Amino acid sequence: MVLVALLALAAPLLVGCGSQGPAQTTGGGGGQTGTAIIGFTASKTGDLNIESIRQTNGLELWIKQVNEAGGVTLADGTKVTFKSKSYDDESNKDRVQELYTRLVTGDKAAFLISPYSSGLADAAAVIAEQNGRVMITTGAADDATYQKGYTLVYQLYTPASRYLTGAIDLLGSMSADLKKIAFVYENDKFSTSVVLAARAYAKEKGYEEVLFEAYESGTTDFGPFINKIQAAKPDAILGGGHFQDGSTLARQMAEKRVKAKFVALLVAPPEPSFAEIGDAALGVIGPSQWEPNAKYSKATAGGAEWVGPTIKEFVQAYKDAYGEEPSYHSAGGYTAGLVVQKAIETAGTLDTNKVKEALDAANLMTFYGPVKFDTSEKSHGLQSGHEMVYVQWQDEGGTLTKEIIWPDAAKTAKHLSIQ
Amino acid sequence: MDAGQLLASTIDGLIIGLVYGVAAMGLTLIFGVMNVINLAHGAIIMLGMFGVYLLFQTVGLNPYLAIILVAVAGLVVGLIMYVVAVHRVINAPPLSSLLSTFAVNMMIIGLATTAFSTTPRNVNYSLGTLEAGPVVITNSRFAASAAVILVTAGLYLFLYRTRPGKQIRAVANNRQAAELMGIPSTRVLAFSFGLGTMLAAVAGGLIATLFSFTVLSGSTYEVKSFVIVVLGGLGNPLGALIGGIILGIMEGIIPVFISVTWVTVIEFLLFVLILVVRPQGLLGARH
Numbered sequence: 001m002v003l004v005a006l007l008a009l010a011a012p013l014l015v016g017c018g019s020q021g022p023a024q025t026t027g028g029g030g031g032q033t034g035t036a037i038i039g040f041t042a043s044k045t046g047d048l049n050i051e052s053i054r055q056t057n058g059l060e061l062w063i064k065q066v067n068e069a070g071g072v073t074l075a076d077g078t079k080v081t082f083k084s085k086s087y088d089d090e091s092n093k094d095r096v097q098e099l100y101t102r103l104v105t106g107d108k109a110a111f112l113i114s115p116y117s118s119g120l121a122d123a124a125a126v127i128a129e130q131n132g133r134v135m136i137t138t139g140a141a142d143d144a145t146y147q148k149g150y151t152l153v154y155q156l157y158t159p160a161s162r163y164l165t166g167a168i169d170l171l172g173s174m175s176a177d178l179k180k181i182a183f184v185y186e187n188d189k190f191s192t193s194v195v196l197a198a199r200a201y202a203k204e205k206g207y208e209e210v211l212f213e214a215y216e217s218g219t220t221d222f223g224p225f226i227n228k229i230q231a232a233k234p235d236a237i238l239g240g241g242h243f244q245d246g247s248t249l250a251r252q253m254a255e256k257r258v259k260a261k262f263v264a265l266l267v268a269p270p271e272p273s274f275a276e277i278g279d280a281a282l283g284v285i286g287p288s289q290w291e292p293n294a295k296y297s298k299a300t301a302g303g304a305e306w307v308g309p310t311i312k313e314f315v316q317a318y319k320d321a322y323g324e325e326p327s328y329h330s331a332g333g334y335t336a337g338l339v340v341q342k343a344i345e346t347a348g349t350l351d352t353n354k355v356k357e358a359l360d361a362a363n364l365m366t367f368y369g370p371v372k373f374d375t376s377e378k379s380h381g382l383q384s385g386h387e388m389v390y391v392q393w394q395d396e397g398g399t400l401t402k403e404i405i406w407p408d409a410a411k412t413a414k415h416l417s418i419q
Numbered sequence: 420m421d422a423g424q425l426l427a428s429t430i431d432g433l434i435i436g437l438v439y440g441v442a443a444m445g446l447t448l449i450f451g452v453m454n455v456i457n458l459a460h461g462a463i464i465m466l467g468m469f470g471v472y473l474l475f476q477t478v479g480l481n482p483y484l485a486i487i488l489v490a491v492a493g494l495v496v497g498l499i500m501y502v503v504a505v506h507r508v509i510n511a512p513p514l515s516s517l518l519s520t521f522a523v524n525m526m527i528i529g530l531a532t533t534a535f536s537t538t539p540r541n542v543n544y545s546l547g548t549l550e551a552g553p554v555v556i557t558n559s560r561f562a563a564s565a566a567v568i569l570v571t572a573g574l575y576l577f578l579y580r581t582r583p584g585k586q587i588r589a590v591a592n593n594r595q596a597a598e599l600m601g602i603p604s605t606r607v608l609a610f611s612f613g614l615g616t617m618l619a620a621v622a623g624g625l626i627a628t629l630f631s632f633t634v635l636s637g638s639t640y641e642v643k644s645f646v647i648v649v650l651g652g653l654g655n656p657l658g659a660l661i662g663g664i665i666l667g668i669m670e671g672i673i674p675v676f677i678s679v680t681w682v683t684v685i686e687f688l689l690f691v692l693i694l695v696v697r698p699q700g701l702l703g704a705r706h
């Protein structure tokens with residue numbers, strides 16, 4: 001009995017000892033080499049798999065490029081190359097927590113990248129914080145994760161609270177007569193944060209909210225929902241959720257000939273495969289974290305430090321590796337790795353605390369755009385430098401093409417006129 | 420909220436309700452004939468969805484023609500399933516057949532997940548849209564309702580105008596008496612089971628032409644089928660169709676007045692209410 005009690009007390013101490021810091025370099029001294037493991041889960045199956053695969057592709061491309069360049073050299077001369085270790089989380093929160101624990105304790109991951117989507121990233125962030133590992137979240141915009149007092153979790157994406165506020169500015173610039181907005185969104189963490197922030201902003205700007213309703217994740221029949229939207233007679237429809245439901249909603253709205261003059265949906269429109277729904281995509285607007293025809297460069301860096309490949313270099317490398325245009329999920333995946341790399345180079349070591357300090361101080365400009373983290377106690381890790389661009393699908397000589405229509409400084413085409 | 424919108428919602432609901440109805444018919448037929456609750460009902464619906472999807476994707480077969488092939492496959496799957504999993508436990512207490520069909524359900528879903536993963540699928544086949552005032556409906560939905568009406572008519576003609584149909588009704592009525600009259604009850608039971616799964620597969624195929632789906636989508640429709648079967652009367656196919664229509668219309672109209680998320684709650688309240696107040700269902704159990 002006493003022995004059992006002693007073992008029970010001793011066990012957490014023994015387990016706790018293992019998670020101090022990343023342990024994988026083969027000693028210091030010049031000429032030595034080491035491998036740092038980048039751990040993450042990807043939604044290879046399930047509802048989120050399209051976006052997640054793009055994110056993983058971006059990250060793997062970074063690993064390939066940094067290793068080809070000889071890896072990162074630490075202050076003590078050790079050359080560190082990177083290796084990825086990942087599992088399929090099946091778009092499932094419970095799996096995420098099991099798998100990140102395995103990545104830290106079993107696979108000895110030095111740094112963690114989040115899964116795709118705010119819901120899954122939030123689940124993973126807890127594990128990173130508990131186990132003392134730095135985690136860069138990408139594909140995760142919800143503000144709430146960074147308001148929980150974590151110190152090791154850093155966000156790459158523009159937060160949800162800034163996702164649709166630009167769309168409302170865009171709406172205002174298009175016409176002063178469109179005043180009625182319907183907010184229809186997926187009932188999940190991310191979409192809900194986005195529309196709540198957008199709703200508050202719209203109210204501030206004097207818009208009339210004619211509908212504010214959520215649909216369950218995984219809805220495939222939007223029929224009754226769309227009838228409700230039509231009954232509210234909105235001028236603008238804002239919301240959506242992720243790729244699957246967003247594209248289905250857009251398609252079914254077109255099938256039912258919904259007469260709104262402005263439709264802005266989350267996540268789905270910036271994806272190249274959104275065009276698969278055909279004419280239903282025409283005119284649909286979406287906020288994007290990044291576009292291949294964006295204008296970020298060393299010249300526009302201002303006071304920030306320029307890091308990584310140019311946009312052209314990234315897009316070409318991605319196309320060569322994967323045979324398709326990168327989406328912003330791909331850019332996020334790549335930049336997450338890039339940011340870890342830069343932080344290690346600045347810190348000169350793989351030690352978690354030093355890397356954390358480097359991240360706190362980071363003020364970077366990349367092909368993906370500005371990267372700077374909030375270091376206040378209230379929202380530590382929230383992305384403070386990055387902003388959204390807005391794209392719209394337009395018909396160019398019979399082909400559906402994605403153009404950036406907002407903000408003015410970033411745009412590549414004028415928005416379609418409102419019928 | 421105007422009349423036009425209400426009309427549009429009702430028609431939408433009616434059409435989708437017909438599809439729910441044909442799904443439920445399969446379940447209720449099996450129960451009516453042999454007192455077995457087929458817990459693999461959802462899995463068969465899912466197989467129907469994937470059958471149409473695969474035929475459309477790989478050989479470009481028109482989904483509506485694919486449904487015919489899927490129906491035949493559904494019949495065969497049902498026959499096999501009866502012989503392998505149900506026949507041995509047909510005279511055992513109901514729990515045995517329940518567990519048996521549940522096991523088949525898990526096996527089918529497991530195999531399908533390995534083969535297809537849980538990625539959502541779509542059959543991208545559009546027939547265009549019909550616009551009539553406030554009512555805007557895709558022609559795929561009309562095609563689906565037309566298919567349901569054809570299938571129901573076919574089922575009734577079969578059950579009431581053909582000899583095998585008569586045999587099925589006899590076995591459903593009183594198996595021992597039917598055997599005494601020389602009806603090969605095992606064959607009839609197997610065929611009835613196959614007929615039930617055929618209806619489920621057809622429902623799955625029709626759903627595939629309307630919505631996106633995954634290997635796990637069958638369960639939603641299975642649950643709706645249970646509600647409909649109780650609503651319409653256990654063992655009564657016409658009751659299943661009418662129950663389906665009622666459920667579909669409810670799903671179309673309720674969101675007009677309150678939040679969409681209440682629909683499932685109300686469906687199940689209705690389910691419990693019927694079980695308590697009129698357990699034989701609206702049309703009465705068995706035929």
